[in-house]
């Protein structure tokens with residue numbers, strides 16, 4: 001899909017999806033005492049490489065090391081006393097798990113976290129650090145769901161989905177409120193996409209504030225279900241995924257898909273080697289530690305797919321969401337010992 005989308009007015013967006021500008025502003029009022037207002041960084045060198053001005057919204061500096069704390073915190077604080085008392089539950093291999101554990105700790109309630117055995121070590125460590133109770137499952141979605149269902153039955157905890165939930169989408173959307181205030185000149189925002197909670201919140205808020213802003217998803221080739229879904233006009237799920245970006249292996253949900261279908265202008269698909277090159281630039285030039293899923297926005301903007309497509313020539317001031325910084329550095333340190 002290469003055509004620019006029609007701009008949608010605020011009235012057309014309001015009330016049609018699982019979140020809207022009002023729920024996103026309410027989320028911001030609820031969570032702002034607890035979150036970090038993350039900085040926006042720029043680099044002349046990267047501007048020259050990209051041939052446009054880039055603005056990096058560094059959610060790797062968010063509490064828990066990823067944007068996920070915004071949604072988890074909003075969902076946690078939206079629960080009434082009776083619900084919260086039973087604790088919360090999720091299944092996640094990564095950043096949502098740690099974010100929920102941290103949000104539950106703030107509210108003084110239990111977090112039950114079902115984690116597949118193949119989850120990255122640093123993300124499991126984060127869950128432990130924030131006092132989440134870990135329940136292991138096999139490394140597949142069925143086992144995760146079955147294990148979570150069992151815990152739900154035993155505890156009566158409230159299940160909080162990583163992305164297919166209006167409270168989570170509203171929390172993630174608060175990024176746009178900050179970003180458009182910190183860098184009002186941005187005409188495009190490039191956002192990593194997996195289950196679509198992040199991009200849905202960002203698109204709903206940004207297009208309500210500035211209907212002509214472009215929202216582009218960045219997705220790895222080995223997990224390109226969102227790009228396939230956009231072309232097919234319906235949700236497509238893959239039999240398997242293969243990418244270094246461990247945060248980008250989930251599929252769109254029924255609440256995120258309508259937003260992605262209607263408000264996301266295009267999805268840029270990149271190879272893992274482009275993600276690795278972008279990660280290296282983040283370390284070497286920006287001096288920021290990012291995980292593969294967090295570097296994919298820069299990879300997309302530097303890719304030939306984006307640069308050679310005349311549709312995107314007018315993207316002069318591009319916001320890039322650097323979504324997270326949690327990665328296992330063990331391999332790198334081990335290689336230095338030799």
Ligand SMILES: Cc1ncc(COP(=O)(O)O)c(C=O)c1O
Nearest residue numbers: 095194195196197198247323324
């Ligand atoms: C670092 C990072 N970036 C991006 C995403 C994608 O977010 P969503 O599933 O809401 O599309 C995730 C999801 O886990 C993540 O951990």
